[in-house]
Amino acid sequence: MDSKTDALYMQDNDAVSANATVLACFPLHELEEDLKPLFKGAPDASFVVVTDRTAFYAQGGGQPADAGQMQMTSSSPDKTAIFTVHGVRKAPSGAILHVGTFEDGPFTKEDAVDQTVDAATxxxxxxxxxxxxxxxxxxxxxxxxxxxxxxxxxxxxxxxxxxxxxxxxxxxxxxxxxxxxxxxxxxxxxxxxxxxxxxxxxxxxxxxxxxxxxxxxxxxxxxxxxxxxxxxxxxxxxxxxxxxxxxxxxxxxxxxxxxxxxxxxxx
Ligand SMILES: [Zn+2]
Structure with a gap:
C-alpha cells in the first residue's frame, strides 16, 4: 500500500462530501497482513477502497471514524456500485483505507466516486x-x-x-x-x-x-x-x-x- 490520500478534513472541517478517484479496491482478505488488525471484526465480505482524497475522518487521536457512503458519480450511468463505509483507518504510508461492503460493486481503479459522510455521526x-x-x-x-x-x-x-x-x-x-x-x-x-x-x-x-x-x-x-x-x-x-x-x-x-x-x- 504505497498510495497517499489527501485528508480533506485537515483543511476543511465542514467537508462532509467530496468527489474522488479510486486508487485501489480489493477484498479485505487481500490487505497486507500487518494492516489487517486495523479492521478486526469486519464482515468477511468487506472490501477496502483507497481514493486520492477523502471526506471521511480516519479513526485517530481518540476520535472514531466517520461512516457514510461512496457511489459512482452520475457520469457513469451504466455502473451503480454503492459502497457503505464501516471503518476508516490511515496506513503508515499515508493511504487512507475505507473498509465497507458493496451493493452492485466493486469499484475499479480510476472510477470517479461521490463520497457522502453521515453528517449526524x-x-x-x-x-x-x-x-x-x-x-x-x-x-x-x-x-x-x-x-x-x-x-x-x-x-x-x-x-x-x-x-x-x-x-x-x-x-x-x-x-x-x-x-x-x-x-x-x-x-x-x-x-x-x-x-x-x-x-x-x-x-x-x-x-x-x-x-x-x-x-x-x-x-x-x-x-x-x-x-x-x-x-x-x-x-x-x-x-x-x-x-x-x-x-x-x-x-x-x-x-x-x-x-x-x-x-x-x-x-
Ligand atoms: Zn483533539
Whole structure:
C-alpha cells in the first residue's frame, strides 16, 4: 500500500462530501497482513477502497471514524456500485483505507466516486471530541483549586469518553469541573483550527510531547479556544463551544499517579 490520500478534513472541517478517484479496491482478505488488525471484526465480505482524497475522518487521536457512503458519480450511468463505509483507518504510508461492503460493486481503479459522510455521526463525534478539550481547559482554569496537572491522553468514543491527566485530581472537584466546563459552553467561545510552528505550538498548547519535531517549514495543527488555550489536534471540531452542548462529568478515577475524568454529553 504505497498510495497517499489527501485528508480533506485537515483543511476543511465542514467537508462532509467530496468527489474522488479510486486508487485501489480489493477484498479485505487481500490487505497486507500487518494492516489487517486495523479492521478486526469486519464482515468477511468487506472490501477496502483507497481514493486520492477523502471526506471521511480516519479513526485517530481518540476520535472514531466517520461512516457514510461512496457511489459512482452520475457520469457513469451504466455502473451503480454503492459502497457503505464501516471503518476508516490511515496506513503508515499515508493511504487512507475505507473498509465497507458493496451493493452492485466493486469499484475499479480510476472510477470517479461521490463520497457522502453521515453528517449526524460526524457532528456527534466532533461534539464529544470538543467536550474532551473543554474539560481539559476547565481543569486548567481551576488550577488554584485542583493544582497543576498535565494532559496525557483522551478517548472520545461515545459511551467511553474520557480525558486523562498526569497528577492527582480529587473526586471532590467533580461538580466544579462540570460547572466550569459548562460555563465555557455557555460563553459560546470560538473553536479555531490553527497551523503553528513548533515555537508557536509550545507557547500556546497545553501538552506538547517533548519529542515533537517538525520538518523545516512544516506546521502543526492545533485546536484553539482563544484565551483559554490550545491543544495539538488532528480531529474535527464544532465552530463554537456553544455548539458542543452541555457536558456531564460522570466520574473521576485515579490510578498510578494519573487521573481519568469520564464524561458524556447531556441529553
Ligand atoms: Zn483533539
Amino acid at each position: 460526524r457532528d456527534l463525534h466532533s461534539r464529544i471530541h470538543d467536550a474532551g478539550h473543554i474539560i481539559g481547559l476547565a481543569v486548567h482554569a481551576l488550577v488554584d483549586k485542583i493544582g497543576p496537572v498535565e494532559d496525557t491522553k483522551a478517548q472520545h468514543f461515545p459511551a467511553v469518553s474520557y480525558v486523562e491527566f498526569k497528577g492527582t485530581i480529587d473526586g471532590a472537584h467533580k461538580a466544579a469541573i462540570e460547572a466550569q466546563a459548562n460555563e465555557i459552553v455557555d460563553r459560546d467561545l470560538p473553536i479555531q483550527v490553527k497551523w503553528w510552528t513548533l515555537e508557536e505550538s509550545r507557547a500556546r498548547c497545553w501538552c506538547i510531547p517533548e519529542e515533537l519535531v517538525l520538518e523545516e517549514g512544516e506546521k502543526a495543527r492545533a485546536v484553539d479556544v482563544p484565551g483559554l488555550g490550545a491543544y495539538l489536534c488532528g480531529g474535527t471540531h464544532m465552530k463554537t463551544t456553544g455548539g458542543v452542548g452541555k457536558i456531564e462529568v460522570k466520574k473521576i478515577s485515579r490510578s498510578k499517579g494519573s487521573s481519568k475524568i469520564s464524561y458524556a454529553m447531556k441529553a
